Amino acid sequence: MSGIPMERPELGEDETAVLSGLADRVRELVEATVLTSVDSAEVAAVAAEVEALTARLAAERRDAPPFVPSSERRMDRQIGNPVTGALNPVAPPVELTVSSDGIVRGEFTLSPVYEGPPSYVHGGVSAMVLDQVLGMAAAASGTPGMTATLETRYRRPTPLGVPLSVEAKASRVEGRKVYASGTISGPDGRVTVEATAMFIMPQRFVPHS
Amino acid sequence: MSGIPMERPELGEDETAVLSGLADRVRELVEATVLTSVDSAEVAAVAAEVEALTARLAAERRDAPPFVPSSERRMDRQIGNPVTGALNPVAPPVELTVSSDGIVRGEFTLSPVYEGPPSYVHGGVSAMVLDQVLGMAAAASGTPGMTATLETRYRRPTPLGVPLSVEAKASRVEGRKVYASGTISGPDGRVTVEATAMFIMPQRFVPHS
Numbered sequence: 001m002s003g004i005p006m007e008r009p010e011l012g013e014d015e016t017a018v019l020s021g022l023a024d025r026v027r028e029l030v031e032a033t034v035l036t037s038v039d040s041a042e043v044a045a046v047a048a049e050v051e052a053l054t055a056r057l058a059a060e061r062r063d064a065p066p067f068v069p070s071s072e073r074r075m076d077r078q079i080g081n082p083v084t085g086a087l088n089p090v091a092p093p094v095e096l097t098v099s100s101d102g103i104v105r106g107e108f109t110l111s112p113v114y115e116g117p118p119s120y121v122h123g124g125v126s127a128m129v130l131d132q133v134l135g136m137a138a139a140a141s142g143t144p145g146m147t148a149t150l151e152t153r154y155r156r157p158t159p160l161g162v163p164l165s166v167e168a169k170a171s172r173v174e175g176r177k178v179y180a181s182g183t184i185s186g187p188d189g190r191v192t193v194e195a196t197a198m199f200i201m202p203q204r205f206v207p208h209s
Numbered sequence: 210m211s212g213i214p215m216e217r218p219e220l221g222e223d224e225t226a227v228l229s230g231l232a233d234r235v236r237e238l239v240e241a242t243v244l245t246s247v248d249s250a251e252v253a254a255v256a257a258e259v260e261a262l263t264a265r266l267a268a269e270r271r272d273a274p275p276f277v278p279s280s281e282r283r284m285d286r287q288i289g290n291p292v293t294g295a296l297n298p299v300a301p302p303v304e305l306t307v308s309s310d311g312i313v314r315g316e317f318t319l320s321p322v323y324e325g326p327p328s329y330v331h332g333g334v335s336a337m338v339l340d341q342v343l344g345m346a347a348a349a350s351g352t353p354g355m356t357a358t359l360e361t362r363y364r365r366p367t368p369l370g371v372p373l374s375v376e377a378k379a380s381r382v383e384g385r386k387v388y389a390s391g392t393i394s395g396p397d398g399r400v401t402v403e404a405t406a407m408f409i410m411p412q413r414f415v416p417h418s
Binding site: 003004005006008009014015018019021022023025026028029030032033034035036037038040042043044046047048049050051053054056057058059060061062063064065066078080081082083087088089090112113114115116117118119120122123124125127128129130131132135146147148149150151152153154157160161 | 212213214215217218223224227228230231232234235237238239241242243244245246247249251252253255256257258259260262263265266267268269270271272273274275287289290291292296297298299321322323324325326327328329331332333334336337338339340341344355356357358359360361362363366369370
């Protein structure tokens with residue numbers, strides 16, 4: 001329906017590094033945009049320059065975000081992912097690793113760009129991060145799937161501007177369904193948000209038996 | 210803990226318009242960053258220019274996103290909100306209205322910047338949008354609060370690049386708790402994601418009786 005292709009070009013290492021560097025700079029520009037208090041004439045002048053840079057990048061564009069090749073170091077080929085993608089300026093990004101016992105872990109810090117209640121992380125942003133991390137835990141169990149249900153419980157406010165930890169693990173697999181749970185914790189180690197989710201592997205990905 | 214102030218300056222109409230224009234241009238730059246396939250030398254050159262623009266905006270910066278004055282036309286003072294904020298380039302943004310019967314509605318389209326499974330909206334992004342819209346429905350009932358629980362059920366994939374509808378309504382209030390539910394629907398009117406949530410009004414906001 002959307003005309004977005006399923007197949008994607010795979011970036012090489014050099015191209016990945018250069019594009020990730022651009023995404024880092026754009027992420028900084030996003031934060032500067034939300035927080036700037038320079039005068040309106042300067043804001044308008046910067047906006048015009050941003051428009052010109054967009055035109056330069058859009059001179060050759062893909063229909064969808066590229067992927068990177070699978071490797072042991074990377075959990076995820078989707079380098080344009082809005083939570084973990086180094087290529088995506090809206091992603092904090094949350095960098096994840098998976099241990100041999102299947103636990104997915106990451107550390108991240110959220111700027112005021114992700115504010116909900118004044119001085120705290122937006123509850124929806126926490127839910128977005130947990131959906132991604134629980135989904136990675138499901139994939140790490142060997143049963144990647146699409147989210148079917150996500151339940152998020154907020155124990156206390158999650159602070160902005162300090163290191164946060166996230167971790168998740170798949171708890172059980174039933175055919176094409178996989179269940180996972182996880183948490184976000186503040187710098188004091190106390191859990192701020194916990195989540196459980198169920199993912200379902202699309203029928204087309206089920207191995208023939 | 211984070212040192213982010215609770216009180217915020219209120220932007221005037223002209224300043225709001227100019228900053229929203231900048232955010233629109235940066236939102237376009239974000240999409241161009243995720244999709245560009247220009248050569249690496251050009252990517253690096255653009256990145257250097259973005260860095261210079263960030264420095265210009267950061268010459269005077271606030272510690273936290275500004276607010277706009279309350280008005281009948283606006284539901285939300287948080288113009289830097291990561292879901293609905295016109296000032297925030299990571300927000301799609303989702304523009305919401307509230308009807309006299311307390312139903313909050315909005316329309317929005319998500320670019321490939323918000324992709325999860327190839328060609329579909331990231332499940333966490335849908336959860337983020339629903340948290341915001343259900344929270345606005347809670348506030349519209351007269352009981353604004355912070356998210357305590359959010360349950361999201363995914364009925365079918367949500368497509369990118371086409372108009373989506375979101376709506377929510379508060380169902381009941383019990384003291385400081387308010388319950389709300391809502392949905393995201395595709396252009397064919399079929400519900401793709403549904404959610405229920407419970408919000409709790411912080412003690413400090415409870416009117417003295």
